[in-house]
Amino acid sequence: MDQPRVDPDQELVKRTQSGDAGAFDELVIKYTPRLYGLVYNMTSNHEDTNDLLQDIFAKAYRAIRGFRGKSSFYTWIHSIAVNMTLNFLKKRGRRFQLSLDDVDASIQNDKEFLESTATSSPVREADLSELQRRLNEAMMKLSDEHRAVVTMFHIQGMPHAEISKILRVSEGTVRSRLFYANRQLQNYLDEFRKNPVS
Amino acid sequence: MNEFDDNEIARLLRLKRYEQPPPAYFENFLHEFHRRQRDEMLRQPLWRICMERAHSLMLRLDVRSLASYPAAVAAVLLCAALISVKIYQQPETARVALQSPPVLSVPANAEEELTLASPGIVRIRTQPLRSFNESAQTHRAAAPTRYVLDSVPVSYEPTFRF
Numbered sequence: 001m002d003q004p005r006v007d008p009d010q011e012l013v014k015r016t017q018s019g020d021a022g023a024f025d026e027l028v029i030k031y032t033p034r035l036y037g038l039v040y041n042m043t044s045n046h047e048d049t050n051d052l053l054q055d056i057f058a059k060a061y062r063a064i065r066g067f068r069g070k071s072s073f074y075t076w077i078h079s080i081a082v083n084m085t086l087n088f089l090k091k092r093g094r095r096f097q098l099s100l101d102d103v104d105a106s107i108q109n110d111k112e113f114l115e116s117t118a119t120s121s122p123v124r125e126a127d128l129s130e131l132q133r134r135l136n137e138a139m140m141k142l143s144d145e146h147r148a149v150v151t152m153f154h155i156q157g158m159p160h161a162e163i164s165k166i167l168r169v170s171e172g173t174v175r176s177r178l179f180y181a182n183r184q185l186q187n188y189l190d191e192f193r194k195n196p197v198s
Numbered sequence: 199m200n201e202f203d204d205n206e207i208a209r210l211l212r213l214k215r216y217e218q219p220p221p222a223y224f225e226n227f228l229h230e231f232h233r234r235q236r237d238e239m240l241r242q243p244l245w246r247i248c249m250e251r252a253h254s255l256m257l258r259l260d261v262r263s264l265a266s267y268p269a270a271v272a273a274v275l276l277c278a279a280l281i282s283v284k285i286y287q288q289p290e291t292a293r294v295a296l297q298s299p300p301v302l303s304v305p306a307n308a309e310e311e312l313t314l315a316s317p318g319i320v321r322i323r324t325q326p327l328r329s330f331n332e333s334a335q336t337h338r339a340a341a342p343t344r345y346v347l348d349s350v351p352v353s354y355e356p357t358f359r360f
Binding site for chain 2: 028050057131132185
């Protein structure tokens with residue numbers, strides 16, 4: 001029989017609800033890097049990401065008294081982040097700026113990266129910066145909802161079930177969006193491989 | 199020519215995990231968050247700040263648990279009031295009994311009974327004339343007082359015999 005999962009953030013949430021602002025600081029420190037990745041890969045802009053992240057935590061702090069623990073804090077804060085980012089993207093329209101120089105230097109020593117570039121694949125032939133630029137462009141060609149699913153699944157490594165809770169859609173919808181987004185990205189990157197100069 | 203398959207795309211997308219801001223960003227993020235919170239608070243009207251402070255203070259004091267103390271105090275005061283009413287009611291009736299003057303009740307045919315023409319046992323019924331304290335000292339307090347008169351009057355003159 002499955003035991004009900006205990007929210008690891010429950011104690012911090014309760015302390016925050018009882019007026020302990022320091023407990024919320026701990027939640028901010030814990031979730032900032034992860035939410036930064038989520039928001040950044042949806043907006044592709046550091047400035048926007050920073051502003052959005054500040055707004056997300058401010059909203060979470062105001063709303064945390066109403067948080068009843070029906071979902072985990074993880075799911076709850078990610079829902080706020082995704083919804084606010086999607087609203088922001090709708091207002092911003094298709095305008096975006098790519099951040100091309102942000103790849104951390106540690107990527108050069110990453111096992112996964114080395115494997116990716118060592119094998120006989122299209123990746124090997126591409127320059128890292130160029131590849132990243134193409135990837136960002138491909139991502140930005142997706143709709144906001146598809147990009148959100150791709151970000152959560154491929155970049156953040158979330159399971160389908162968690163994504164469905166965050167987006168409040170069925171798992172089938174998540175899988176469908178993911179399939180469609182993969183085809184879109186595949187087509188775009190194939191074009192790049194065929195015409196690398198374009 | 200190779201084509202990008204799903205695994206390839208997934209691997210490429212995972213590379214985007216490395217797109218991170220400078221390390222100092224996360225260190226300063228919390229300070230920036232506090233600064234923005236303060237700025238936002240200063241823009242709010244004074245009454246709202248006071249309301250929020252009062253609300254957070256009440257939450258910190260856990261008002262729900264404190265609410266039991268006034269209830270307990272009220273219950274104790276109520277009990278004390280009831281007990282004091284019970285206690286002071288009894289002495290009040292006793293004081294009334296003391297203050298009321300003793301009533302001498304004489305039967306309607308008392309004059310006949312007291313005449314010498316009908317010597318015999320004359321019973322004078324009276325209400326107890328003793329005070330409350332005196333009656334409290336005897337177990338016969340409630341019983342009516344009885345006086346017995348001799349049928350032959352007492353005389354100190356010598357009896358003449360013929």
